[in-house]
Amino acid sequence: MSRSDQENDWQPLDTAPGDERVDGHEIAEGVGGYLVGLALATLLTVVSFFVSSTTLVWEPSIPVALVVLAIAQMGVHLVFFLHITSGPDNLNNVMALAFGVLIVLLLLGGSLWIMAHLNQNMMSMDQIMQMQR
Amino acid sequence: MSAFDAAAVYDPDRAGHGRNTTAHAAGELASKRIIVGYGFWIFLLSDIVMFSAFFATYAVLVGSTAGGPSGRELFNLPNVAIETACLLLSSFTCGLASIGARMHRGSWFYGAMAATCLLGAMFLGIELHEFAGMIARGAGPTRSAFLSAFFTLVGCHGLHVTAGLLWLLTMVAQVFAKGYRADILRRILCFSLFWHTLDIIWVALFTVVYLMGAGR
Numbered sequence: 001m002s003r004s005d006q007e008n009d010w011q012p013l014d015t016a017p018g019d020e021r022v023d024g025h026e027i028a029e030g031v032g033g034y035l036v037g038l039a040l041a042t043l044l045t046v047v048s049f050f051v052s053s054t055t056l057v058w059e060p061s062i063p064v065a066l067v068v069l070a071i072a073q074m075g076v077h078l079v080f081f082l083h084i085t086s087g088p089d090n091l092n093n094v095m096a097l098a099f100g101v102l103i104v105l106l107l108l109g110g111s112l113w114i115m116a117h118l119n120q121n122m123m124s125m126d127q128i129m130q131m132q133r
Numbered sequence: 134m135s136a137f138d139a140a141a142v143y144d145p146d147r148a149g150h151g152r153n154t155t156a157h158a159a160g161e162l163a164s165k166r167i168i169v170g171y172g173f174w175i176f177l178l179s180d181i182v183m184f185s186a187f188f189a190t191y192a193v194l195v196g197s198t199a200g201g202p203s204g205r206e207l208f209n210l211p212n213v214a215i216e217t218a219c220l221l222l223s224s225f226t227c228g229l230a231s232i233g234a235r236m237h238r239g240s241w242f243y244g245a246m247a248a249t250c251l252l253g254a255m256f257l258g259i260e261l262h263e264f265a266g267m268i269a270r271g272a273g274p275t276r277s278a279f280l281s282a283f284f285t286l287v288g289c290h291g292l293h294v295t296a297g298l299l300w301l302l303t304m305v306a307q308v309f310a311k312g313y314r315a316d317i318l319r320r321i322l323c324f325s326l327f328w329h330t331l332d333i334i335w336v337a338l339f340t341v342v343y344l345m346g347a348g349r
Contacts, residue, residue, distance in 0.1 A: 027232060034228040041221055045336075049214055052344035063345055070340035074333050081224055081329040084174075089163065092171050100178035104185040111189035 037080025044073040166319055173323040177330045180293075184334050187286040188341060195346070197278035204283070204346030207272055209263070213343045216259050217335065220294075223252035224332040231325040237313045246305050249328070253298050260291050283342065290338055293331055300324050 048069040051057055057065065078084045084093050195204070226248040233241030264284070267273065274284035304324050307317050 027236060030232045031229065034225055034232075037228075038221065038225045041224075045217055045221065048340060048344060049210070049217075052347070053210065066340050066344050070336050073336045077224070077329060077333045077336065081228060081332070082326060089167055093174050096171070096175055096178055100181055103182050107182065107185045108189050108192070112192055115193045 033080055037076055040076045040080070041073055044069050044076065048073075165315075166322065169319045170322055170326065173326055177326060180330065181334065184286075184289070184337075187282075187289060188337065191282040191286045191342065194278040194282040199277035199279075201277040201280065202270070202272050203279070204342070207267055207270075208343050208347040210343065210347055212259055212263060213339055216256050217339050219252045219256040219259070220332050220335050223249045223256070224329050226252065227325050227328045231321055234308065234313060234318055234321045242308065243305065246301060250298060250301050250305075253294055253301070253328075257291060257294055257298070260287070260294075264288070287338065287342065290331070290334055293334075297324075297328055297331055300327065 048066055051062060051065050051069070078097070084090060084097055086094070226245045230242050230245035230249060233239075233245055264287075267280075272280055274281045301324065304317075304321055307320065311317055
């Protein structure tokens with residue numbers, strides 16, 4: 001079993017997806033990582049459900065708070081579940097993620113920006129009906 | 134390429150040297166697992182880009198209810214909270230299953246995969262129940278642009294979860310039939326990356342669609 005021997009070698013702390021340690025006495029650490037991720041994600045989820053329905057928070061700030069909480073939770077998932085970290089093996093994964101985030105931001109921001117302008121420059125249906133009278 | 138990969142993965146002489154521990158940092162060949170994970174990560178990012186297009190569509194059309202019901206009247210937040218809990222816990226058990234697979238520990242792997250499958254099926258069941266209820270109320274995808282965008286976005290995520298469940302079952306069958314071979318462990322790695330990514334998309338989904346839709 002040369003393969004499992006190789007896998008049981010010592011590995012650096014930050015490892016790419018699939019390269020986590022599997023050694024017997026380091027299992028606890030692997031499970032611990034997932035437990036920390038689960039606890040943080042649960043906390044952030046509970047907070048965002050609470051924020052969305054509470055009257056304690058100034059109302060216009062709620063969407064902003066929800067977006068911030070969601071991005072934080074995505075970060076937790078990336079680090080603790082997908083193991084996208086800052087280790088040397090992970091550089092390519094992080095660069096790909098950065099490119100993906102860029103495309104997503106362009107797509108979302110661009111669509112919303114353009115469509116908001118279109119809405120602003122277009123009369124509503126009621127106004128068009130008024131003009132035709 | 135395959136010759137290099139084979140050497141990097143299977144060369145028994147390298148195993149005991151300790152050289153392979155710093156191999157990647159020193160600019161040598163990365164292990165096949167890292168390459169496979171990277172390739173699958175590229176696919177997942179393309180999937181995320183596709184979802185972001187659906188999110189943009191939804192955000193543009195969220196106000197176009199055409200006199201029909203809005204999200205505030207349709208969404209049931211306690212149900213969404215249960216769905217979220219199911220998917221989050223299934224992400225956790227999926228992580229446990231991948232640890233169990235790499236330890237070659239059957240009880241752990243099969244147990245965690247069964248829990249993942251059960252939680253994923255519960256999620257799908259609640260979602261389908263919600264969809265059926267909405268369609269029964271006359272709020273199907275044909276009612277308004279808002280509902281078309283809603284069913285496209287949430288339904289696409291649901292289809293991904295369905296595909297993930299089928300993939301989960303084939304992975305269990307492969308481990309059962311062929312054991313913990315290196316290539317099968319790499320497939321389990323890809324599956325767990327896929328499942329965790331679905332949870333990330335669900336985070337965006339419950340925030341943008343449900344919490345913002347119901348709270349406003």
